[in-house]
Amino acid sequence: MKFFIDTANLDDIKKAYKFGILSGVTTNPSLVAKEGVKFEDRIEEIAQVVTEVESVSAEVPPDALTAEEMIQAAEDLIKINGGDEKITIKLPMSLAGLEATRYLSQKGIKTNVTLIFTVNQALLAARAGATYVSPFLGRLDDISEDGVLLVEKIAKLFQIHNLDAQIIAASVRHPDHVTRVALAGAHIATIPYSLIEKLIQHPLTDQGMEKFASDWKK
Numbered sequence: 385m386k387f388f389i390d391t392a393n394l395d396d397i398k399k400a401y402k403f404g405i406l407s408g409v410t411t412n413p414s415l416v417a418k419e420g421v422k423f424e425d426r427i428e429e430i431a432q433v434v435t436e437v438e439s440v441s442a443e444v445p446p447d448a449l450t451a452e453e454m455i456q457a458a459e460d461l462i463k464i465n466g467g468d469e470k471i472t473i474k475l476p477m478s479l480a481g482l483e484a485t486r487y488l489s490q491k492g493i494k495t496n497v498t499l500i501f502t503v504n505q506a507l508l509a510a511r512a513g514a515t516y517v518s519p520f521l522g523r524l525d526d527i528s529e530d531g532v533l534l535v536e537k538i539a540k541l542f543q544i545h546n547l548d549a550q551i552i553a554a555s556v557r558h559p560d561h562v563t564r565v566a567l568a569g570a571h572i573a574t575i576p577y578s579l580i581e582k583l584i585q586h587p588l589t590d591q592g593m594e595k596f597a598s599d600w601k602k
């Protein structure tokens with residue numbers, strides 16, 4: 385399983401990129417709003433920092449409701465950073481979103497269908513030609529459903545039917561989510577920087593290093 389970072393914070397992206405574990409970045413309007421910056425400017429800055437990744441998701445504005453409006457927005461977004469090929473158009477799971485996904489994928493533009501909460505939604509997005517589908521597992525857990533089980537079912541379905549879309553496990557909240565979606569067959573987990581730090585930590589690692597450091601002095 386690959387890792388994307390789920391943030392629009394440039395410092396967090398720079399820190400995580402240095403670790404050599406990043407294959408991409410996902411953003412959304414809420415994450416960019418937190419930073420108080422212009423959406424297109426931040427996507428461009430991100431694309432310039434993470435030069436060696438496969439994807440930087442840029443979501444069409446939520447007020448683009450028709451396929452035509454989404455395609456128009458996507459055509460502007462793909463010009464960012466001189467037409468950077470890693471810019472991936474993030475589209476909502478809706479009929480208009482599917483129509484735009486089909487159009488953009490036929491043009492060879494990467495797409496990420498977001499806000500997926502059922503296997504059927506993932507199947508439709510994959511059939512429309514999505515490069516990535518993003519099931520939001522944490523938000524399902526929040527309403528007492530099983531987000532990891534959804535990822536597992538989508539992975540099984542894509543395998544049975546030889547569908548190429550990659551599953552981005554999104555809305556990932558804690559280390560156990562990461563382990564479980566990796567075992568469930570997610571191709572990618574998109575996670576905040578705080579979670580990357582949590583994945584690194586273990587008290588026995590810290591204790592072991594302290595012991596080695598004190599013994600070294602002897």
Ligand code: E4P
Pocket residue numbers: 390410411412498518520522523554555556574
């Ligand atoms: C993914 O692309 C989304 O930006 C994200 O994972 C949503 O997570 P949240 O439920 O924590 O907002």
